[in-house]
Amino acid sequence: MERPSPHVGPLWSGRWSEPVADPPAPPRAGFRKPLIIGLLIGTLLIGGPIGGVTGGVVGSWAATRFAGVRTTPVVTATTPSVPAQPIAATSTDLTALYEQVVKSVAQVNVRTGRGSGIGSALVVDQNGHLLTNNHVVEGATQVTIRFANGQSYQARVLGRDPAGDLAVLEASLPASIPPLPLADSDQVKPGQRAIAIGSPEGLSFSITAGIVSGVDRTAGAGGSRPLSGLIQTDAAINPGNSGGPLLNERGEVIGVITLGTTNLQNIGFAIPSNTARRLLSRLIAGEIIQHPWLGITAAPAENSDGVLVADVAANSPASRAGLRPGDVITSLAGKPTPTLDELRKVLDEQEVGRTVPIEVRRGGQRLTLSVTLQAWPAQLP
Numbered sequence: 515m516e517r518p519s520p521h522v523g524p525l526w527s528g529r530w531s532e533p534v535a536d537p538p539a540p541p542r543a544g545f546r547k548p549l550i551i552g553l554l555i556g557t558l559l560i561g562g563p564i565g566g567v568t569g570g571v572v573g574s575w576a577a578t579r580f581a582g583v584r585t586t587p588v589v590t591a592t593t594p595s596v597p598a599q600p601i602a603a604t605s606t607d608l609t610a611l612y613e614q615v616v617k618s619v620a621q622v623n624v625r626t627g628r629g630s631g632i633g634s635a636l637v638v639d640q641n642g643h644l645l646t647n648n649h650v651v652e653g654a655t656q657v658t659i660r661f662a663n664g665q666s667y668q669a670r671v672l673g674r675d676p677a678g679d680l681a682v683l684e685a686s687l688p689a690s691i692p693p694l695p696l697a698d699s700d701q702v703k704p705g706q707r708a709i710a711i712g713s714p715e716g717l718s719f720s721i722t723a724g725i726v727s728g729v730d731r732t733a734g735a736g737g738s739r740p741l742s743g744l745i746q747t748d749a750a751i752n753p754g755n756s757g758g759p760l761l762n763e764r765g766e767v768i769g770v771i772t773l774g775t776t777n778l779q780n781i782g783f784a785i786p787s788n789t790a791r792r793l794l795s796r797l798i799a800g801e802i803i804q805h806p807w808l809g810i811t812a813a814p815a816e817n818s819d820g821v822l823v824a825d826v827a828a829n830s831p832a833s834r835a836g837l838r839p840g841d842v843i844t845s846l847a848g849k850p851t852p853t854l855d856e857l858r859k860v861l862d863e864q865e866v867g868r869t870v871p872i873e874v875r876r877g878g879q880r881l882t883l884s885v886t887l888q889a890w891p892a893q894l895p
Contacts, residue, residue: 608709612721615765618694619758620659621713622650622669622683634712634758635659635683636767637693643798644683645790646757647772648674651681659685662719673797677739677805677890679772680790681757682797694759697766699745699786704728708747710771710782712758724749724780726768730855733773733783739805739890742858744783745769751782760784806864806887808832812843812854819852820844820875835885841874861887 622633633650637643644659651657651671660666669685706726714720728746747760751774760769769784793803809830815822820842826832837843843851847870851857864870869886 608721608723611709611761611763611765612711615694615759615761616662616711616719616721618692619711619719620644620661621718621754622646622757623658623660624651624654625656626653627655628653632713632716632754633756634754634771636757636759636770637687637691638682638696638794639693640689642685642687643672644669644685645770645794645797646681646683647770648676648679648681650757651683652676657683659683660718661691673799673801673803675793675797675803676892678785678789678793678803679741680770680785680793680797680803682794684798694761695766696787696791697762697764697768699768699788702726702729702745702762702768702786707763708745708749708768709761709763710747710749710751710755710758711761712755712771714750714752714754716754722750727781731783738892739807741772741783741785742862743786743789744772745786747782747784748780749782750780755782804866804889806861806866806868807890808861808885808887810837812857814854815842818842818875819850821851821854821857823874831885831888835872835883837872837874837883837885838876841876843872843874844880845873846870847872 618637620635620637622635624631624633631650633646635644635646635650638645652674654671657669657671658666659669667685667687669683672682672684674681704726707723708726709721709723711719711721714722724747726745727748730742731744731746732740732742733744745760745768749760751771753774755771755774758771759767760771762768767787769786770790771782771784773783774781796803807830809827809832810823811825811827812821813824823832823837823839823841823843825839826837843857845851846857846860847864849856849860851860864887866887866889869884872883872885874881874883
């Protein structure tokens with residue numbers, strides 16, 4: 515686990531608090547110790563202990579997350595309904611956009627055996643499914659969602675992606691609540707308008723606006739899988755915004771808000787809508803998503819078409835495959851991996867338990883090894 519940089523503050527995206535407009539909850543107790551968060555060079559993309567920032571900034575931040583994990587019953591999958599049409603709004607008409615979008619955003623009040631918390635969620639279809647963060651509902655014994663019109667509904671957690679920080683809720687919602695359309699997040703570019711709606715600090719259904727500050731960012735929690743491909747925004751993101759939508763000026767969801775900062779200003783992150791879309795049907799089906807783990811610390815290889823292995827975790831898939839520090843990975847599963855981003859993307863495409871070839875350059879030799887991928891561990895060895 516990295517040591518926090520003295521000039522960088524904590525990352526968080528949810529907060530522990532007593533529910534707003536909800537019956538009194540048990541005393542808060544047993545909070546999880548802060549996790550260490552680092553914007554990465556790219557090393558933790560694959561599973562190692564080095565922190566930094568893709569693109570150059572180095573630092574590690576502490577994250578406060580909801581505690582506990584509880585597996586919920588698997589339910590039969592339903593096909594998400596076709597999203598509603600984008601909301602027409604000019605770049606300055608945020609009032610009209612808010613009035614349309616806020617109807618589809620929920621405040622999430624969660625109770626666990628250790629206390630209570632607040633987050634946000636967004637309606638994604640007309641079958642009563644909502645997207646939120648896994649850390650908002652992790653360990654939940656009771657989930658209540660409340661809308662801007664004052665109506666509240668009991669919800670249950672269906673599928674979760676603990677390592678990707680996504681989850682789906684299900685509730686019996688009226689047809690009058692329209693789903694929010696998911697945008698193509700691959701088309702999002704820095705400088706575009708970004709609007710966040712949620713319940714920061716318990717201030718229900720707040721709107722903040724800014725721009726997309728960057729794309730394809732990576733942020734990671736010490737000892738756990740980093741989040742990659744994130745959208746960075748300067749729209750104010752505070753505790754309670756977690757799981758709410760990050761929107762473009764057409765009212766389309768470009769991301770699900772996941773991380774924000776405290777001591778640093780105007781830096782927040784959202785999971786791209788395309789990532790959520792790709793996993794949505796599996797989450798609705800009640801699946802607990804697993805991500806493949808290789809088990810190396812990696813860095814860009816100078817003047818090379820591959821990725822340098824800096825370290826290999828003990829008892830990891832990489833160590834069992836025979837990878838060594840100093841190896842340069844040139845392909846995985848038959849696909850070239852000239853950069854850290856390419857290696858991460860190819861790895862994420864693989865299935866847990868699958869055995870795939872991995873080509874490396876070791877000194878003057880080119881070797882083809884076989885690696886059997888396993889699920890990303892809750893804590894790195």
